[in-house]
Amino acid sequence: MTAMDTKSEVLTPDDLINSLEAIRQNHYKTYPYRIKTIQSKDELPGLAASKLRSHSGGDINHRFEGERYINCTDKAMRRKQLRKLVDEGGEVAVGGTKVSHPLLAKWESQSFGLTAEEIEAAERSDADPGVLIWRGWHVSRDRYYSFPVAIGSGLVGEGENRLFADQQMEAIDKDAETFRKWGMPHIEEALLNRKEHAGIDVEHAEFNERVIKEYCTTPKLQEQIRQVFILRLQQRARIR
Numbered sequence: 001m002t003a004m005d006t007k008s009e010v011l012t013p014d015d016l017i018n019s020l021e022a023i024r025q026n027h028y029k030t031y032p033y034r035i036k037t038i039q040s041k042d043e044l045p046g047l048a049a050s051k052l053r054s055h056s057g058g059d060i061n062h063r064f065e066g067e068r069y070i071n072c073t074d075k076a077m078r079r080k081q082l083r084k085l086v087d088e089g090g091e092v093a094v095g096g097t098k099v100s101h102p103l104l105a106k107w108e109s110q111s112f113g114l115t116a117e118e119i120e121a122a123e124r125s126d127a128d129p130g131v132l133i134w135r136g137w138h139v140s141r142d143r144y145y146s147f148p149v150a151i152g153s154g155l156v157g158e159g160e161n162r163l164f165a166d167q168q169m170e171a172i173d174k175d176a177e178t179f180r181k182w183g184m185p186h187i188e189e190a191l192l193n194r195k196e197h198a199g200i201d202v203e204h205a206e207f208n209e210r211v212i213k214e215y216c217t218t219p220k221l222q223e224q225i226r227q228v229f230i231l232r233l234q235q236r237a238r239i240r
Helices: 013-030 041-055 061-071 075-089 101-111 116-124 129-144 147-152 155-163 165-182 187-215 219-239
Strands: none
Touching (some): 013 155, 013 187, 061 075, 061 129, 061 147, 075 101, 075 147, 075 187, 101 116, 101 187, 129 147, 147 187, 155 165, 155 187, 155 219, 165 187
């Protein structure tokens, strides 16, 4: 029985992170992480349909990141979360040049054949019931859980991108070469969403890990981050 199982002992920061990553690796035994490259134009309609589903019900990116910011009671971490909000919402909001992640996602979807009108219609439509539930849990968790668990939960997705950043960039380069052969327009815009996440999520994962290490220092918080980590992994496996 591990210290986490007893729910009465506190793991060291490094041991806590190692225990979470062990959960991730065990999850991959059932749901292996795969990075696919696009081999044929026949794949594009399926990718477009998947992207269209992802736009249904509108974007929630700013909602849960904003909840994390509002929920954070530590000034230093609150400033870090504000920096992350700028990353997600686009530096254009504060005079920079980088656009928002939701806009990058739209550009990517359009490269697969979706129109701006189709994307807007999907955003205005009702979300899939299952998606609506997990999105609601996202926002509720970040609003009502302690901020170390709320912010630390980002280590699931952003930590995954950190683990596989090099492989993701290799896949992006292969797809760029394929798109050039096909004569696809706006290749840079088509791939920018993936490039951004393969890059900036490394920094975001380091922030998530720092928050977990510094603030998840009680049995209760360590058990909460463990449970949230498991649920987020299961959630991501469902929507892939």
